[in-house]
Amino acid sequence: xxxxxxxxxxxxxxxxxxxxxxxxxxxxxxxxxxxxxxxxxxxxxxxxxxxxxxxxxxxxxxxxxxxxxxxxxxx
Numbered sequence: 278x279x280x281x282x283x284x285x286x287x288x289x290x291x292x293x294x295x296x297x298x299x300x301x302x303x304x305x306x307x308x309x310x311x312x313x314x315x316x317x318x319x320x321x322x323x324x325x326x327x328x329x330x331x332x333x334x335x336x337x338x339x340x341x342x343x344x345x346x347x348x349x350x351x352x
Contacts, residue, residue, distance in 0.1 A: 282328065289328035294321045 279292040292298075298321050300313035306323075309331040313321040325331050 287326075287328050287330075289325040289332070291323045291325075292321070293323070294319065298322075 279296050281290045281292070281296075282288070294315065298315060300321050301316050302314050303324075304312050304314070306312045309326045311324045311326070313324065315321045
């Protein structure tokens with residue numbers, strides 16, 4: 278897993294697959310939080326828009342994502 282933060286755009290991205298993996302679809306799973314899925318419908322990563330507002334002083338947040346039962350590959 279890799280975490281990237283762009284302070285200019287206040288954008289946080291959590292890579293669950295190899296960074297740069299192309300998404301075939303994106304779902305909004307919570308206000309300001311988007312899940313990117315790959316060609317095999319695997320979860321690639323989570324994007325948090327306006328991260329400082331969404332996360333505030335929290336280091337963690339909770340979202341429900343319906344993901345097919347497959348082992349999670351973390352690199």
